[in-house]
Amino acid sequence: MSASDSPAFADPAGTWNRRFAADGYLFGTAPNAWLAGHAAVWQTGQRVLCVADGEGRNSVWLARRGLRVDAFDISDVGVTKARRLAVEQGVAVNFTVSDCDTYAWSPGAYDGVAAIFVQFADPALRTRMFAKIVGCLKPGGTLVLQGYTPKQLEYRTGGPPHVSHLYTEAMLREAFAELDVVELREYEAELAEGSGHCGRSALIGLVARRR
């Protein structure tokens, strides 16, 4: 079966709207640990874009740290919950409902991009999305990215069931050749990010800076 044969990939907005329609937050309300561990690369008042931010756990947490945050996601149900989370936590985030390809990316506008578990993208979409991510960073701006490696297919504790969507160090190094790699690491950890990412996980984290 190819990635596009799967209903989850044929109708991403419908699929994610159904997943986010349940009570609670599928990935919790705490930030992703790789992001939280590396967010010190950004200073108060700097501008950060959260790609495919889902129910808002990462964008809201970054806004609480004093960053100016834009965020988008294809799921209007997810963005509605993200807006609610921002209100509850007393912060402003500029949310947009949009898919990756039609989002109004602002070239050279951001001090940072957070791309946390954006592995909905097949190789063609990933190439377009990564180019937009690089292009929207200012010189000196920093990308913080988290994903799963192919070993995650053995754990099945989160992420897409397609090896072509998963990342290796070599692949990320090549994909972000225009950036200087600050840290790139494959590792394993127990995730407890809601019910969506839960249990032993084969992860990869990247921090990389635009020249």
Ligand SMILES: C[S@@+](CC[C@H](N)C(=O)[O-])C[C@H]1O[C@@H](n2cnc3c(N)ncnc32)[C@H](O)[C@@H]1O
């Ligand atoms: C695994 S979730 C991660 C959400 C969030 N980044 C987090 O870490 O909590 C993947 C997200 O990608 C969004 N998504 C899927 N396809 C998309 C697309 N083509 N454009 C934008 N967002 C998309 C989904 O709605 C979902 O919120």
